[in-house]
Amino acid sequence: MALHPQMKMGSSSGEGRPQWSVLDNVKRISGTSPETLMAEINTGITNIELARATALLESVARATARPTPPPQYDVRMADEAYRAGCAALAAGQLDEALHSLTISLSKCPPDKTSAVAKLQSLISLTSQQLQRPSNSN
Known part of the structure; x- marks a missing residue:
């Protein structure tokens, strides 16, 4: 007597009913x-x-x-000093602005040519304003 591959005789009654299948625990992916x-x-x-x-x-x-070695240039520090310099310029504190802008220029990587040029221009303008006699009020 040949059994179906998915059927197994296992009950005492001898009936051929499916009790176990190799596919019982296989997940169907629809x-x-x-x-x-x-x-x-x-x-x-x-x-x-x-x-x-x-x-x-x-x-x-x-x-x-x-x-x-620690990096010579620090973009974050250059940016912070630049912001402090701009704030000092806006407040009319030219000495503090010049100091902060100089720090920013020293920390700015030289490959950031537009930032370097902008800083040099701001430093030059701030220095010129400090040299004017009208600022001695």
């Missing part, structure tokens, strides 16, 4: 083509491999990195 499913699997595998490779490269880079 509306998904095999190509879409394989693409999702491949994307997941690629993401895991990328994360592992990145972590490995970062650990190697940290292990071989030489300590670097």
Whole structure:
């Protein structure tokens, strides 16, 4: 007597009824083509491999990195000094403005040519205003 592959004789009554199937616990994915499913699997595998490779490269880079000296230029500090200089100019505090703008220029990276030119122009104008005798009131 041949049994259907999904049927198993297991009851004491000897009746051939389905008790267990290899597909019982398989999740059915409706509306998904095999190509879409394989693409999702491949994307997941690629993401895991990328994360592992990145972590490995970062650990190697940290292990071989030489300590670097503190940067000579600091964009954040240059921006803060520039804002302080502009505020001092607006308040009529020319000495403070000149000081802040000079700090901003010293911290500004030289490759930021338009910012350097703007700072140099503001420093020049502020210096000229400080040299005028009318500011001695």
